[in-house]
Amino acid sequence: MEYPNLNSQSAALYRRAQQVxxxxxxxxxxxxxxxxxxxxxxxxxxxxxxxxxxxxxxNNNYTSLLHGHCFEPVRKAVDAQITKATxxxxxxxxxxxxxxxxxxxxxxFKKIRFCNSGSEAxxxxxxAARAFTGKPKxxxxxxxxxxxxxxxxxxxxxxxxxxxxxxxxxxxYSFGTPNSVLREVIxxxxxxxxxxxxxxxxxxxxxxxxxxxxxxxxxxxxSPSKEYLATxxxxxxxxxxxxxxxxxxxxxxxxxxxxxxxxxxxxxxxxGKIIGGGFPVGAIxxxxxxxxxxxxxxxxxxxxxxxxxxxxxxxxxxxGKAAMSAMDTRKFDQLNAMGDKLRQQVTSTLNDLNxxxxxxxxxxxxxxxxxxxxxxxxTDIVVKEDERVFMEKLRNYLIGNGIWIGGNMAGCLSTxxxxxxxxxxxxxxxxxxxx
Ligand SMILES: Cc1ncc(COP(=O)(O)O)c(C=O)c1O
Numbered sequence: 001m002e003y004p005n006l007n008s009q010s011a012a013l014y015r016r017a018q019q020v021x022x023x024x025x026x027x028x029x030x031x032x033x034x035x036x037x038x039x040x041x042x043x044x045x046x047x048x049x050x051x052x053x054x055x056x057x058x059n060n061n062y063t064s065l066l067h068g069h070c071f072e073p074v075r076k077a078v079d080a081q082i083t084k085a086t087x088x089x090x091x092x093x094x095x096x097x098x099x100x101x102x103x104x105x106x107x108x109f110k111k112i113r114f115c116n117s118g119s120e121a122x123x124x125x126x127x128a129a130r131a132f133t134g135k136p137k138x139x140x141x142x143x144x145x146x147x148x149x150x151x152x153x154x155x156x157x158x159x160x161x162x163x164x165x166x167x168x169x170x171x172x173y174s175f176g177t178p179n180s181v182l183r184e185v186i187x188x189x190x191x192x193x194x195x196x197x198x199x200x201x202x203x204x205x206x207x208x209x210x211x212x213x214x215x216x217x218x219x220x221x222x223s224p225s226k227e228y229l230a231t232x233x234x235x236x237x238x239x240x241x242x243x244x245x246x247x248x249x250x251x252x253x254x255x256x257x258x259x260x261x262x263x264x265x266x267x268x269x270x271x272g273k274i275i276g277g278g279f280p281v282g283a284i285x286x287x288x289x290x291x292x293x294x295x296x297x298x299x300x301x302x303x304x305x306x307x308x309x310x311x312x313x314x315x316x317x318x319x320g321k322a323a324m325s326a327m328d329t330r331k332f333d334q335l336n337a338m339g340d341k342l343r344q345q346v347t348s349t350l351n352d353l354n355x356x357x358x359x360x361x362x363x364x365x366x367x368x369x370x371x372x373x374x375x376x377x378x379t380d381i382v383v384k385e386d387e388r389v390f391m392e393k394l395r396n397y398l399i400g401n402g403i404w405i406g407g408n409m410a411g412c413l414s415t416x417x418x419x420x421x422x423x424x425x426x427x428x429x430x431x432x433x434x435x
Contacts (some may be wrong), residue, residue, distance in 0.1 A: 042069035055404035058411035064273035068416030077322035094317035111291035114312040118248035118272025120149030121282030129209035131304040142168035155187035160379040166401030167197035193231040204239035206274040214258035215250040221367040246271035253363040307367035367410040397432035
């Protein structure tokens with residue numbers, strides 16, 4: 001197969017889709033130029049497109065599939081639930097079961113509230129922080145992606161030059177973002193403790209929370225340093241600002257999520273992706289006193305009313321429970337060991353080719369970069385234009401050779417990934433770089 005092939009079924013479907021869907025789809029993050037590939041079926045670590053081409057999936061629906069596609073326990077749980085009830089204006093035991101499973105695993109999760117996407121989870125986490133503290137502003141790390149909510153999107157497309165001295169500018173991501181939003185979101189410079197402390201001190205009286213992702217995709221899967229995380233924890237305690245972790249992706253790092261791996265205890269956490277077993281999901285979890293903002297108070301109205309027609313829907317709850325129950329600590333260790341193997345083999349591949357490059361990430365998450373800069377500050381992490389162009393060409397080569405990976409050469413493994421898949425990935429990577 002060759003990508004692109006304008007005579008393919010995928011290219012034809014794209015031409016048809018453009019008549020009724022803006023850019024032919026409903027998801028900016030899966031856009032692919034000159035046309036997206038249309039999926040026919042998927043199983044385990046493999047997907048097949050409408051032209052019959054097979055790919056090994058190193059994207060797993062942007063990290064949401066812990067077990068690859070159509071995992072049998074998830075299918076069985078969904079089949080069983082679908083014959084009972086799919087959506088209802090009642091609550092179900094399935095919701096309690098998934099909540100119990102998650103609260104048992106993570107020390108900081110005293111209570112949990114479900115919604116339908118990671119974006120909604122982040123939105124409600126920020127709203128909960130405001131409702132609990134009574135303070136209007138939120139701080140986030142410059143350049144980090146947290147889904148589609150205009151407050152969470154601030155500074156997402158910042159470049160290193162978008163600073164005033166050491167202070168990142170509050171910039172909009174979408175056209176039409178109100179200036180009032182920009183004023184209420186304070187971007188912090190990744191891993192720069194002193195500058196962060198100065199900025200937080202300046203806004204301390206009005207800051208509801210500081211939000212961070214432990215494994216930020218838009219920062220090439222480079223984790224914040226221990227020292228930086230300790231600074232954020234100290235500042236949040238000192239100034240009664242909530243420490244908010246966005247674990248929509250990093251929760252797949254271990255049995256107790258990224259916070260377990262890093263040994264940290266945030267006040268509140270947003271979740272999504274893996275906890276839905278492949279179905280649409282989001283959740284907010286945290287301290288009982290903070291989560292009480294969702295409970296009706298004396299007047300009968302919650303401080304943060306939170307409706308949602310499909311919140312906690314039984315299909316997602318059943319699928320999430322099946323996927324998460326299949327992962328004990330040993331299974332997470334095995335999956336993460338596969339990630340270590342992949343990183344070792346990619347490193348050897350790059351060394352053998354004698355080119356500038358490195359593989360970053362932890363657990364089952366990884367990203368390949370084509371430079372040897374250290375990856376600990378925003379300026380060095382941001383992908384340069386020539387690197388971006390190279391990665392785009394390489395990705396198209398990989399797609400043409402049956403390797404499905406995210407546009408920024410970031411990927412993840414599932415329990416369906418085998419050693420053969422890793423070998424094929426490294427072979428194709430090597431051939432692609434040479435080509
Ligand atoms: C860290 C993080 N937060 C939030 C989101 C938004 O999740 P969703 O796409 O389910 O809305 C994402 C999505 O990739 C994410 O990576």
